[in-house]
Amino acid sequence: MKVAGDWIARPATQAVCAALTGAGHRALFVGGCVRNALLGAPVSDIDIATEARPERVVEVAEAAGLKAVATGIEHGTVTVVSDGLPHEITTFRRDVETFGRHAVVAYSDDIREDAARRDFTMNALYALPDGTVVDPLGVGLTDLEARHVRFVGDAETRIREDYLRILRFFRFTAWYGDPDAGFDPTALAAVAETVEGLAGLSAERVGGEITKLLAAPDPAPAVAVMERTGALAQVLPGAAARLIAPLVHLEARTGTPPDPIRRLAALGAGEAEGRALRLSKRETRRLARLAELQGAAMAPAELGYRHGAEAARDALLLQGAMAGTPPEDAALAAAEEGARQRFPVAARDLMPAYAGPALGAKLAELEARWIASGFRLSKEALLEDAHRP
Structure with a gap:
């Protein structure tokens, strides 16, 4: 079996592979680029595995006229x-000792040892520069x-080894799992035994995983199972999954x-x-506004x-998700129409007829009348009313 696509055929990417193989080393694409290519999904990041040590990778790359940046050379x-295209090249590794997110690793010359330390079997797939797929564990492709x-x-x-893998399990199942097959029971049993470990993760890592999960086409089953296993309560105390499925249905x-903030x-x-998950200021403000507007009695x-x-x-x-009824097309159109309006009266x-608090009150009164008219009252009509004795 082979993977194909513009990403693997790019001269820039093949030049990186050729630099390694020309120097007598192996170059194998690994992880997400191989997985996504096999699934027909877009490929973004390009990861390459090799038995060459990091210092040797730098030497080989520079000899080929390529730029080498020691972004994670300690790992x-x-x-x-x-x-101009970045390629992350990582030396085969094997775990010597693991504790939480951190691990003592040793370099390896064995691709199977490298595959054995990865998280999911579908991420332990490799491909040669010509696209030929390599499945060291013998189960990744299946x-x-x-x-x-x-x-x-x-x-x-x-x-x-890394409690974030609990959240990654739910995210990967939401994005890549068979929706009719359910969740791996062995994985769920392991999650139940380890779920309290989520409390020790950094807010940034949790927030990143949660938003990626919620960006999936339909994260509802994953979120529901997270709630049942206790994982949801660990990362979002007080959260409830009941509205996710209705919302996803209404979105479709x-x-x-799909929108993770919504x-x-x-x-x-x-x-x-939003603050606890270390979302951006813009995302946090938007989340605060949506929390307020869910119960707003406003046309x-x-x-x-x-x-x-x-x-x-x-x-x-x-x-609509709360009420169990979809918003009408007319309501959505009215909201868009309202967003295009600009109140024609300025302070x-x-x-000088109005000043101070009286000015603010009169502006608010006229604006309310203008909105109630369906934005049809003209500036002249509004001002005539305002200045009427």
Whole structure:
């Protein structure tokens, strides 16, 4: 079996492989690029495994006229830049001792040892520069074809090496698992035994995994199982999964692309959770607004006018998920129409007749009348009313 695609045929990428193989070393694509290529999914990051030690990789790359950057040389990784494209090259490794996220590793010349320390069998697939797939463990291809997400070797051991793998298990199952096959029972048993280890992870790592999971086309089954195993409560105390499935359904029905922040709001997350997960300031503000708007008793047009088309659409979807009824097309259209409106009266139009608190109150009164009119009252009509004795 071979992988194919523009990514592997690129001269820049083949030049990196040729530099290694020309110097007598192996060069094998590994992990996500191989997995995604076999699934027909987009390939972004390109990882290459080799038995060459990091210092040798730098030497070989520079001799070939390529730029070598020691981005993770202490972990055996060198980034080689070819025609502006980064390629992460990592030396085969084997675990000597593991504790939490950290591990004592030794370099290896054995691809099977390298494969045995990876997280999931579908990530332990390699490919030669010509695309020929190499499956050192003998199960990766079968599991990938079956969309079976399972740990390499003993699941509990893999998790205790890095508790983030609990969240990665749910994310990978949401993205790549067979939705009709359910979840690997051995993995779930291991999660139940180790779930408390999630408490020791950094907020940044948890936030990154949660948002990647919630960006999946349909994360609802994974989130529901996370809730049953206790994993959801560990990373988002107080979160509830019940609205995720209805929201995903409404998104599909209205042609709305998946959005992890909207889905976080459906879990019950707000500003505090956004900060706890170390989301960006913009994402945290958006999450806080959605938490507020879920219960807002505001007409769709006013929602759009006051909060913008995106927030209004999100609020209507979240409200629909809570009520169990989809937002009507007319409501979504009204929200978009409202977002395009601009209140025609400015403070200077009311001065000097009004000043201070009276000016603010009159502006608010006129704006409310204008919104109630369906944005149809003109500036002249509004000002005539404002200046009427």
